[in-house]
Amino acid sequence: MSPAPWDSEPRAQGPTGPCGLQFRPRMDMAKLEEARLFIQSMDYRRTTWQDDDGDTILHIYTAKGQREYAFAAAERLQELGRLDSKEHKGKTALLVAVTANQPEIVQDLLSLGADISMCDIKGQTALHLAATYGFPEVMQVRGRERMPLSTCLTPLHCAVISHGATMKAPTSVQGRHTWLVSLCQLVLSLISQEIKSNKTALHLAVKDGNIQLVHFFLKQPLPDMQAFINMKAHGHTALHMAAGLHTSLHQEDIIRLLLTRGADPSVRNLENDQPAHLLQSGEQGEKVRRGRGTSLVGECS
Structure with a gap:
């Protein structure tokens, strides 16, 4: 063809x-007229x-x-x-x-009236895509328009999942956090749970060992931070997931953050396990179990 x-x-x-974006608030009217004629x-x-x-x-x-x-x-x-x-x-x-x-x-x-609710073949709306790729300028354009959330992942979940890739982009840390703040303000509160697994954004960040996002989410002014931290996804709290991060360099720090913000080490999952039961065996597991600020000693019963 x-x-x-x-x-x-x-x-x-x-x-x-x-971020290398070509930004022109005003159109070139002469070029627009040329385009219209064409x-x-x-x-x-x-x-x-x-x-x-x-x-x-x-x-x-x-x-x-x-x-x-x-x-x-x-x-x-x-x-x-x-x-x-x-x-x-x-x-x-x-x-x-x-x-x-x-x-x-x-x-x-x-x-011009483009339908903001349209989805692609994966069920992703415009806001899902903006969140996934980490484009704060596009997020801000959305303004007060209401975007239906037609997939099991909310845009915030997409943002968390894609954060690792976004970290490699030439964007400042402040810019990435501004993007996430905008996302939280525009879409849903942090307590939103994905439909399929009931994970919150915090569950996803912990599961990925993403200490920056965990720290960011735990700083947000939620009315009941303790209830948020102890929400379950198929029986697992964020602390259960952190205990299972056997190969993560940030396991101990994430556990410490969760505990200091109200994570309950006595909560049991569907297998009747407390977080301490999920720690790795050996020296590293014992270090985390008894570490300062991360101690789970005495919680297993």
């Missing part, structure tokens, strides 16, 4: 913002054409970050009732804009 006629248009350039010159078949991957002109311009051409294409597809057309992975142009970390295009598409 020959290349689409719009595929060779030059990418719009702008000043680079945080789109209007197309007949219906060319405007609604989808390539072998199901991409429309809007998907392509959005993925490339060509804001003015994306806006003009979105206006035309809106008129034709095709603004939320999906490509082969079930992504609308809005979902592509989120994945490509294009907050201005996200805002443009929302302003």
